[in-house]
Amino acid sequence: MWAPSFAGACANPTSRSNICFEPFHMKPWQILSSQNVFDSFWVKIRKDAVRLANGRELDDFYVIERRDFSVIFGLTPDNRVPLVRQYKHGVRDFMLELPAGFIEDNEDPAHAARREFTEETGFTAQSFEPLGKLFVGPSNMNHTAYAYLARNAEDTGRQRLDDTEDIEVALTPLDEILDAVASGRINCMTSVAVTHLAMQRLRNGKTHD
Structure with a gap:
């Protein structure tokens, strides 16, 4: 039977109660700068410059902000x-x-x-x-x-x-x-x-x- 496999995690396909995920060691992106580029009642859009965990940088990652x-x-x-x-x-x-x-x-x-x-x-x-x-x-x-x-x-x-x-x-x-x-x-x-x-x-x- 197929079982998902992740670095730092384990899964037992035969028992739901035994499925486990150990603490992971991934890192979040780092925000280098952020600016609002659009603002209305219904939606806002911001542009982030970010550094990924592997060191690569993106200078135009857009995030849509809406109300919960x-x-x-x-x-x-x-x-x-x-x-x-x-x-x-x-x-x-x-x-x-x-x-x-x-x-x-x-x-x-x-x-x-x-x-x-x-x-x-x-x-x-x-x-x-x-x-x-x-x-x-x-x-x-x-x-x-x-x-x-x-x-x-x-x-x-x-x-x-x-x-x-x-x-x-x-x-x-x-x-x-x-x-x-x-x-x-x-x-x-x-x-x-x-x-x-x-x-x-x-x-x-x-x-x-």
Whole structure:
């Protein structure tokens, strides 16, 4: 059976509990200089001059800075998941995905999750269980996605959309969610990842408030 092999690490393919990764000795890049080259409400871009671990220098490594955001996997008492369908201009197509939204300045990620969940879907929930955080495009992007599971979600019947948003809510049976991912109907990277995190939490039957 194939087993991953890394310098300074070992992996046992026969037992998940025995997979181990010893401390590694790689070094981060050194920033020699940094300057902002673009600044708008939605995105910032900076240009770094860096020295790699092997000594090579790059004088034009661009990093995209965006706000962190929260992603919510909601679940109603009758086991349906509120998904949102909206147009995404970056890919010029309509996407079916989990509700999500940017975290405002000095806002707690859990508070942002609660706010965005209601704004985009009209649903509320008493608790938002953290599922973890994900780095999106870490090669040249610095923002983080905070994932939450919102059980016993209740419909208030009223979205609170921004004037730039046009969102349709699609209530999807829980037992069809993984098929939607596998078929590509849900193909947003963060929605796919958070769906799997939520399904694992639900299978384990654990609650982490």
